[in-house]
Amino acid sequence: MVHGMVVFVFIYSTCMVLVQRVDAADPDPLVDFSANATTPVFRNIFANGDVTTGSGGVRAALDIGKFPGLTSEGLTVVQFKMVPCGENVPHTHPRATELLSLINGGPLQAGFIDTKGETHINILYPGDLIVFPRGLLHFEVNVGTETAFYISALNSQNPGTLDAAGAVLQLPERAAAIALNIDIAAVRALKSQRPYNEPPTLEAAKPGVCVPGQFITTDV
Template structure:
C-alpha cells in the first residue's frame, strides 16, 4: 500500500509541475511565426518546411550594453520575441549590465523563476516573499548564483568598484516583467492619488512629486 501511495504522490507532483510552467511542445520544435495575425496563448508555429538554423541562433551578448540611464543598468533579453526557436521550449535568458552603483530595480516576472549567474563584479541581490514580507538577500561575487522564485519582487544592485555583468535564465519563453516603481507611479492612466496616499501612508504632495519623476525602465 505504501508503494501505491508513493506512486500516487509522484504522479500528482508531476502533473502539478506540468501546469506550473509553459506548455510542453508536442513536436521537435515550434519556431515562432511572429508575422502571423492569429492571436493565441503563445505564438503560432512557423511552417517546419521553412525553418532553418538561424531560427535557433542569437548573436551579440558578448558585448557590453549602454547603461547611461537614471538606473545605471541595462537588461538585454533573449526570448521568443527575438529568438523564435524558443517558442514552446519554456526557457529564455537575459544579460544584465551594471554601471558602478547601477540598479536593476525591484520588479517581478509573472511567468518565470529566474536563476542569475554573476560573470563580473559584485552585486547585492534579494527577493521579498508574499505577506508577511520577508527579505532574502546575498552579496554575490564572480561565479556566484542566486535564484529568484517565480512572481516575487526582486532586485540587483552593483556594490563593487567596477562595472558588473550577469546572465540570468528564466523558466518561460516570455517571462514578462513588472517594474514596481514604474507600474505604481508611472502607469497610464495614472493610479488615483488617494489610492497611493493611503497605500503608502503619505500626503498628496509626496505622491505628486513621485509621479512627476521620469520613470526609467532598464528592460
Template sequence: MMKVVIVAILALATTLVSAYDPSPLQDFCVAINNTDSAVFVNGKFCKDPTLVTANDFFFSGLNIPGNIAANKVESNVTLVNVDKLPGLNTLGVSLARLDFAPYGLNPPHTHPHSTELLVVIEGTILVGFVTSNPNKLFTKVLNLGDVFVFPIGLIHFQFNIGQTNAVAFAGLSSQNPRVITIANAVFGSNPPINLDVLAKAFLLDKNVVEYLQKQF
C-alpha cells in the same frame, strides 16, 4: 452522490495542473508573424517546419555590453526572449544579460511567468527577493561565479555594490517572462493611479505622490 462530485472535482483539478505549461508535442514551433498559418501554439503561429533554418534558433550579440548610461538607475537588461529568438517558442526558456555601472540598480520587479536563475560574470552584486505575506527578505552578496535563484512571481532586485562595472547572466523559465517594475507600475501607470489611493497606500502626502509620479 457526494463522492462522485468530489472525484469529479479532483479529476478536474488534476487536469488543470497537468495542463499548466505542458511539454510541446512537436520537436519545435518556430514563431512567425503570419496569420495565414494554420497552427497557433502558445501565443504564436508556427513556421512551416520545412522552411525552418538554423538561424531560427540563433541569436548573436550577448557579448556586447548594454547601454548603462541610458537611464537613471544605470543598469541595462538585454533580454533574449521568443520575440528575438523565434525558436524559443513553446520551449519555456529565455536568457538575459544584465549590465551595471558602479552602484547601478535593476530595481525591484517581478516576472509573473518565470523563475530566474542568475550567475555573476563580473563584479560584486547585492541581490534579494521578498516573500509573500509575511514579507521576509532573502538577500546575498554575489561575486564572480556565484549563482542565485529568484522564485517565480516574487519581487526581487540586483544592485552593483562595487566600484567597477558588473555583469550577470540570467536564465528564465519562460519564453516570454515579462517584467513588472514596481515603482514604474505604481507611479508611472497610464492613466495614473488615483492620488488618494497612492497617498493612503504609502502613507504619504499627496504632494509627495505627485512628485513621484512626475519622476516616472
C-alpha cells in the same frame, strides 16, 4: 573563448535546473523544435537583442520575438552590464522563476521579499547564482567598483515584468498616497520623477546614496 564557454555552461545548467518547473509556466512542446526556428544560434545579444539602456547600464533580452529558436522551449534569457551603483529596480515576474549568475565584476547585492514580508538578501561574487521564486519582488544593485556582467534565465517564453515602484505610482493618487503614507502632493512629485518602465531600465543611484565599493553588506 573562456567567457563564451562560461555563458554556454550557465545557460545549459539553467535549462537543466529549471526543466522540472517549465511545465508550470508553459505547455510542454509537441515537436522537437519550432518550424520558426531557422537557427539555434543567436549572435551578439547586446547589438541584436531587445536592448534597453538606462543610467545604470544595459539590459539585453532574448525572447521568441527576437529569437524564434526559443519558441515552445519555455525559456527567456537576459544579459546585463551594470555600472557601479547601478540597480535593476525592484520588479516581479508573474509567470516565471528566475535564475541569475554573476559572471564577472560587481559584487552584486541581490535578493527578494517573500509573502511573509521577510527579506532574503545576499552578496554575489563572480561564479555565484541566486534564484528568484516566481512572482516575488526582487532586485540587484552593483555595490562594487567594477561593471557587473551577469545573466538571467527565466522558465517561460513570456515571463512578464512588473516595475514595482512605477506600478504603485500608476494607482489613483489617493490610493497611492494611502499606501505610501504620504500626501497627494508628494505622490504627484514622485510621479513626475518616476515613470512606469516596461521593461524596467537599469538606474544609477543619486549622488550620496551609493559609493562604489563601500558598505558591501546585506543590510544597507
